[in-house]
Amino acid sequence: MAAHAGAEHHxxxxxxxxxxxxxxxxxxxLFIASEIMLFGAFFxxxxxxxxxxxxxxxxxxxxxxxxxAGVNTCILVTSSFTVHWALQSIKRDNRVGMQAGLVxxxxxxxxxxxxxxxxxxxxxxxxxxGAFGTIFYGLTGLHGxxxxxxxxLLTFATIRAFRGHYSAAHHHGxxxxxxxxxxxxxxxxxxxxxxxxx
Amino acid sequence: MQNPFxxxxxxxxxxxxxxxYFAVIAVAALISTWLGVAVxxxxxxxxxxxxxxxxx
Numbered sequence: 001m002a003a004h005a006g007a008e009h010h011x012x013x014x015x016x017x018x019x020x021x022x023x024x025x026x027x028x029x030l031f032i033a034s035e036i037m038l039f040g041a042f043f044x045x046x047x048x049x050x051x052x053x054x055x056x057x058x059x060x061x062x063x064x065x066x067x068x069a070g071v072n073t074c075i076l077v078t079s080s081f082t083v084h085w086a087l088q089s090i091k092r093d094n095r096v097g098m099q100a101g102l103v104x105x106x107x108x109x110x111x112x113x114x115x116x117x118x119x120x121x122x123x124x125x126x127x128x129x130g131a132f133g134t135i136f137y138g139l140t141g142l143h144g145x146x147x148x149x150x151x152x153l154l155t156f157a158t159i160r161a162f163r164g165h166y167s168a169a170h171h172h173g174x175x176x177x178x179x180x181x182x183x184x185x186x187x188x189x190x191x192x193x194x195x196x197x198x
Numbered sequence: 199m200q201n202p203f204x205x206x207x208x209x210x211x212x213x214x215x216x217x218x219y220f221a222v223i224a225v226a227a228l229i230s231t232w233l234g235v236a237v238x239x240x241x242x243x244x245x246x247x248x249x250x251x252x253x254x
Binding site: 190 | 201216217220
């Protein structure tokens with residue numbers, strides 16, 4: 001009777017795992033793949049406007065804040081180092097390191113968004129000011145939205161970290177937002193280089 | 199070819215490589231537009247070769 005009770009399974013049936021990749025990581029892969037397609041569509045519009053249309057970039061009289069955006073790039077890249085530090089810490093069962101890494105990443109992410117909002121308020125043109133404005137706000141705004149989503153994921157991870165949810169054996173809740181955060185950083189490097197520098 | 203986002207550590211390495219790739223192209227392009235194009239072609243060809251022929 002006891003053996004029978006032990007074999008009894010309560011709750012929904014266990015999901016079939018047909019892939020070598022963990023289902024949570026696979027979900028993040030598919031999400032990132034869809035994001036690459038979304039950014040690809042925006043970059044196609046950007047290159048079309050800039051190359052095929054042959055307009056000056058940026059149009060005469062308009063200046064992009066290259067230096068401020070460069071500092072913002074450094075802030076975002078630093079946040080990738082801190083999230084990497086957070087994950088490496090919890091892999092060694094260092095909870096304080098993980099918490100500090102996550103809090104620093106959150107702080108740097110918020111600073112990035114605030115700096116971008118300030119840049120928008122002072123840049124001197126609006127999305128309705130021609131194709132240039134539309135593409136600039138479209139691409140940087142799309143990226144900013146992704147930073148916001150990443151910050152939400154990291155906020156949940158940080159709350160759980162302070163509640164003692166992670167360990168050296170179980171840290172998916174930090175790893176998956178970390179993968180997403182690095183992806184967001186990679187996209188920013190592409191956006192910054194193509195829009196501000198080249 | 200392996201997925202560069204299969205783990206956080208791999209994604210972090212991919213980010214570093216992306217920074218180096220774009221930094222080299224940007225510096226070359228700032229010196230001369232055609233040098234930037236040349237560096238882009240050479241760097242991209244090198245990466246494609248490494249991804250599809252060397253790692254396979």
